[in-house]
Amino acid sequence: MxxxxxxxxxxxxxxxxxxxxxxxxxxxxxxxxxxxxxxxxxxxxxxGSLKKSLGRKPILNDEEEAQLVQKIIRYSEMDLPVTPRILRQLVY
Structure with a gap:
């Protein structure tokens, strides 16, 4: 537990x-x-923040995350696998 x-x-x-x-x-x-x-x-x-948050701060903001999702969807539409290495390159 x-x-x-x-x-x-x-x-x-x-x-x-x-x-x-x-x-x-x-x-x-x-x-x-x-x-x-x-x-x-x-x-x-x-x-000065009054927002409840747990854990580490995210690496990507909401806009960057949405762009990453769109890129991953484009890769899948082209039948290209998104390996962990490719994902890291897309993020950084």
Missing amino acids: PPKRALWSEDDLIAAVRAVQRGTLSSYKTAEIYRVPRRTIRNHLQS
Whole structure:
């Protein structure tokens, strides 16, 4: 069974960050009330981002990813196999 991560919602994160910004609660008390890790609150305060995200940042943005998908579809229409090597060349 995989570990459970980020059991809090984005709304909880926003409320927690706002409470700390207003100074109504400490980061420790806010983490306890909203069940958002204190370090997560601190990181979002520093970055200014209120979006919940897990894992690494993507290499490609949405536009680049759409272009890559179109290229892969074109390859398949020409009956050319897309090997991992070709895929890496298309990405980079």
